[in-house]
Amino acid sequence: MSATATLQSERTTVRRLPARGAYDRDTVYAILDEALICHVGFVVEGRPAVIPTIHWRDGDTLYFHGSAAAGFLRAMRNGVDACVTVTLLDGLVLARSAFHHSMNYRSAVILGKAREVTGDEKLRALDTLVEHVCKGRSADARRPNQVEIKQTLVLGMPIDEASAKIRTGGPLDDEEDYALDIWAGVLPLQLVPQVPIADERLNAGIEVPDYVRRYRR
């Protein structure tokens, strides 16, 4: 494997609050794997565009997909520079001073260029996608047929240049503010599955699968 251990580069180095930065694959991959949505940035006629989309990872490759008619995928397919950012929000940090309010979060930024994925890699990637979103689902869902595979564009981006940025823990107030009688602490936030809603046209007698009932990120 030619992949290097560190993902740090001049451009991915965290300048603001550098102690929050991390550049190892384990840290970056854990963020990518938990998140369901990324924001893909690219340049169109000199101007920025940022599109929310599903991403998933297999090894050291980050994947995207969509209709072959989707404009942003067609732009990316041509190998333009992309910046992919993923953010997980973990909580509100309520300090005694308005100034020191913050949020706990884990974010990852990946820089690179995507290429179109075809053949066996495309089939494997589409299976991995279903498992990324909902582990266990690919054994149940009808797999894509030839027409559907053709209609889907899959792009892969090597993960070579990236960073993570993470804030954890409670508020950090100015020393004199600790005397103030103001509640301070963290309100954790979590993306929580609610009660599944069965499709109106569901065949009789089909139970909610365990992987849906027990779903968690």
Next chain:
Amino acid sequence: MSATATLQSERTTVRRLPARGAYDRDTVYAILDEALICHVGFVVEGRPAVIPTIHWRDGDTLYFHGSAAAGFLRAMRNGVDACVTVTLLDGLVLARSAFHHSMNYRSAVILGKAREVTGDEKLRALDTLVEHVCKGRSADARRPNQVEIKQTLVLGMPIDEASAKIRTGGPLDDEEDYALDIWAGVLPLQLVPQVPIADERLNAGIEVPDYVRRYRR
């Protein structure tokens, strides 16, 4: 008020699945106001950068803030084109076919240029920020002093050119797939507050405020 009713432009028109697009301020503002995080895209030396940050809204202006030392704010302060994207994830849509799997979401894209905000507008914006993140908190938290105000850069961006894109409802399978004995439906996802964690140095006898205990987006 000179603000136009529609936020649609050539560049904000939703091309892919246009029925999901909306361009009225009420729809776009509801998404901006619920979200705690946005992703700001801009161009640096011809390449894209996407930064997660807190945003908030007051009237027809979208605000951002941070340390005056933050690189992305300094870049934006100079009036570069920005693309601000906000995404709320509402659920997994599990269709009978892998191909028709989807997600329910509400996203908004705002295009524009930011300017630095100063004076009274800056003070009001910083109060509005605290209320955006945690309604009720600004009455308790110590307000910023002159030094803190100086250390904080606040940018405002007029909301003139934008779009929302929304998917709701259950899966839409191919007609012949409805016969399959596969569970299908929606697994709703929600950002849910967990039990508040008081700061270790909290003064004795301070209760968790109602606005924290009953927090919801």
